[in-house]
Amino acid sequence: MALAARLEQYLSEQGLSYRELAIEPVPNLDAAVIASGRSQHDFVQATLLLDIDGVVMAVHRFDSALDIPAVQQLTGRRLQPLTARQSKRLFEDCEPGFVPPVGGAYRVPVLVDEDVINGQPVLFSGGRNDALVEIDGETLKILLADAFRARLVIHGQGGSDRGALTLDEVAGKLRNIYRLPPMPALAPQIRSMATSEGAVAEDLADVIELDPSLTAQILRYARSGLFETSGETETVRQAVTRVLGVDRVAHIVQGSALVGGFGIPRDGILGMQAFWSHALYCGFLCQRIAPRCGVDRDMAYLCGLLHNFGLLLLGYLFPAEFEELSRLRESNPEASMKALEQQVFGHGDEEGELAVGHGAIGGLFHRFWQLPEPVIKAAGMHQYQGYTGEHETYVLIVQLANGLLKSRGIGDEFNEDNVPVLLASLGLRQDAVYDFEKDIDSLSPDLDALTSSRPS
Numbered sequence: 001m002a003l004a005a006r007l008e009q010y011l012s013e014q015g016l017s018y019r020e021l022a023i024e025p026v027p028n029l030d031a032a033v034i035a036s037g038r039s040q041h042d043f044v045q046a047t048l049l050l051d052i053d054g055v056v057m058a059v060h061r062f063d064s065a066l067d068i069p070a071v072q073q074l075t076g077r078r079l080q081p082l083t084a085r086q087s088k089r090l091f092e093d094c095e096p097g098f099v100p101p102v103g104g105a106y107r108v109p110v111l112v113d114e115d116v117i118n119g120q121p122v123l124f125s126g127g128r129n130d131a132l133v134e135i136d137g138e139t140l141k142i143l144l145a146d147a148f149r150a151r152l153v154i155h156g157q158g159g160s161d162r163g164a165l166t167l168d169e170v171a172g173k174l175r176n177i178y179r180l181p182p183m184p185a186l187a188p189q190i191r192s193m194a195t196s197e198g199a200v201a202e203d204l205a206d207v208i209e210l211d212p213s214l215t216a217q218i219l220r221y222a223r224s225g226l227f228e229t230s231g232e233t234e235t236v237r238q239a240v241t242r243v244l245g246v247d248r249v250a251h252i253v254q255g256s257a258l259v260g261g262f263g264i265p266r267d268g269i270l271g272m273q274a275f276w277s278h279a280l281y282c283g284f285l286c287q288r289i290a291p292r293c294g295v296d297r298d299m300a301y302l303c304g305l306l307h308n309f310g311l312l313l314l315g316y317l318f319p320a321e322f323e324e325l326s327r328l329r330e331s332n333p334e335a336s337m338k339a340l341e342q343q344v345f346g347h348g349d350e351e352g353e354l355a356v357g358h359g360a361i362g363g364l365f366h367r368f369w370q371l372p373e374p375v376i377k378a379a380g381m382h383q384y385q386g387y388t389g390e391h392e393t394y395v396l397i398v399q400l401a402n403g404l405l406k407s408r409g410i411g412d413e414f415n416e417d418n419v420p421v422l423l424a425s426l427g428l429r430q431d432a433v434y435d436f437e438k439d440i441d442s443l444s445p446d447l448d449a450l451t452s453s454r455p456s
Contacts, residue, residue, distance in 0.1 A: 003133065004091075004098075009105070023130055023132060029097055032098075040062045041061060042123050043062035044062065044124050045062050046101035047066045048099060049082065050080060050086060057099075057108045058112075060112070060115070060152055060153045061153070064153035066154070067332075068080070069339045074152075084096055087099065098125040098127055100124055102143055109148075113149075114150060120137050122135060122140055154335050204240055204250075205239075218236055218252065221239070221244065222238070222239035247298045251298055270311060270325065275308065278412065279306070280447050282305065282307065283305035284443050285405065285436065286397050288436065289426075289436065295393050295394060295397070299394065300397055303394045306366065307398045308358065308362065310362025310363070311412070313362060313365055328343060338357055341357040363380025363381070373390070374394040377389075378391070382395060396422055400419065419433065
């Protein structure tokens with residue numbers, strides 16, 4: 001048995017004490033941990049990242065997964081995991097998959113998760129497939145003395161043994177549109193009526209009244225305090241003509257119709273109750289922001305309402321992975337959804353693979369159902385900070401709404417939203433936040449009532 005040459009030389013030069021542990025040759029680090037008979041939490045590992053400025057080593061516990069978006073945010077770099085070929089070229093004295101978490105031996109800068117430096121002994125790969133190294137807590141502190149410390153990880157293994165979800169796999173499932181809950185029959189009819197020339201509110205009301213569930217939903221909206229002209233509304237016709245208007249009714253019907261029938265549990269951090277609450281809050285806040293940005297308020301409402309629809313599709317198309325995603329969300333409240341989705345569905349390192357998330361899936365599906373282009377773009381791009389391109393204003397409005405709602409614990413996105421930058425990109429002053437906060441306060445009672453009254 002022997003350690004990787006550069007590791008052994010470095011430990012010797014530093015005069016650091018360590019203990020070598022021999023194990024039977026194993027195919028990967030997971031097997032080495034099992035072979036040791038020790039707890040996973042006793043092990044630390046290295047995750048290697050690369051961008052045009054070079055390699056970075058992130059050191060963290062074996063029973064955690066690196067939160068790559070958090071590392072990117074922390075460093076301001078577009079770091080991505082090294083491929084096996086790149087790793088082999090840079091760490092020639094190490095067996096593939098067995099790079100020691102000792103950046104100093106390879107002159108690689110190190111980031112270390114704050115949970116690693118706690119004074120306890122640790123084990124790690126010795127660079128070979130038959131050798132482990134054990135050091136005490138004080139020696140570990142010396143080895144990582146120059147490392148930058150921060151919270152870097154997602155706790156829980158997630159679906160790390162699953163191949164990255166590919167574009168073909170997603171598209172194949174979405175092409176089987178017959179497997180998905182169909183768009184309720186009245187929704188496209190109502191959309192067609194609302195967009196035709198000379199749309200008549202009375203005719204629209206007659207169609208809505210054919211569906212008791214839609215009728216109840218429209219009356220609940222019209223009677224809420226969400227609209228300046230709300231009040232005594234006894235019929236759908238009054239709701240359409242006096243309060244909501246043709247376009248708004250069509251958007252409400254469309255949004256409500258899309259979220260039913262996907263079999264998502266009602267409760268839980270990613271359950272239907274939380275989803276629908278977030279959708280309503282975001283939709284109505286987007287509607288309040290839109291006039292200040294010179295775009296259509298009803299379209300902004302629909303963008304906000306449906307931007308997260310991909311979460312329902314994840315739950316429907318990939319139920320096992322969605323359950324794992326829910327568990328990770330519960331146990332990692334500060335991690336971004338993008339990082340958690342990468343942990344479950346893969347990072348998409350190879351050509352043709354998609355760093356898939358609910359945004360990308362939602363955007364694809366909205367295109368299948370031929371929803372308006374701003375809605376498609378808002379769904380597909382709302383996780384990407386700094387987006388520029390088609391329908392940019394709608395995307396930024398959704399991102400701003402999510403950023404403002406996040407401070408109130410509403411929503412599932414925990415990206416580091418830069419609200420001042422979003423305000424500037426939309427041509428809004430910083431004091432607009434005060435007005436939007438007042439809007440949220442005024443909307444909350446009625447939105448909460450709508451959320452609780454929606455059927456499961």
